[in-house]
Amino acid sequence: MANVCFLLAGGYEDSEMKNPYDAMNEAGHKTVVVGLExxxxxKGKKGTAAYTSELSISEVKADDYDAVIIPGGxxxxxxRVxxxxVEFVKQAHEQGIVIAGICHGPQVMISADILNGVNSTSYIGIRDDVKNAGANFLDQEVVVDGNIITSRTPKDEPAFIKEILNKL
Structure with a gap:
């Protein structure tokens, strides 16, 4: 089974964390919540989900994981600051590890400078940022380009989760 890292800070979109997290666990993958500390x-922005960071970003190495998931909100x-x-995501990308971001999740990918020349999608509010990072923006429920998986909004979660599971 795969080791899956969820990069998380407070204010995430509740379902974009909860649903992929639950799906990875149900599929038998080992999940870990990594925060700044x-x-x-x-806590999620809607107050329906709360997780405790199990590890800080300073404790993890990209090659310990098979996938990195970045919920939105x-x-x-x-x-990304x-x-x-940013270095963790860059290293994960260089190693070909699955990096999946939904909604505002691609903001971290932008800061890691890994979207240049990549087909990608995101929440429409950061569409221009994704394009300015060199990505080919596609308004689709899920876009898979190599090891990068992106989706737009909570309504796209089923397709987002399916593609992550397919890659693992």
């Missing part, structure tokens, strides 16, 4: 309670904005998060 270990042991922090991270306002959490990616908090994550961390040099350690």
């Amino acid at each position: 270990k042991g922090t309670e991270l 306002s959490a990616p904005e908090a994550l 961390s040099d350690e998060v």
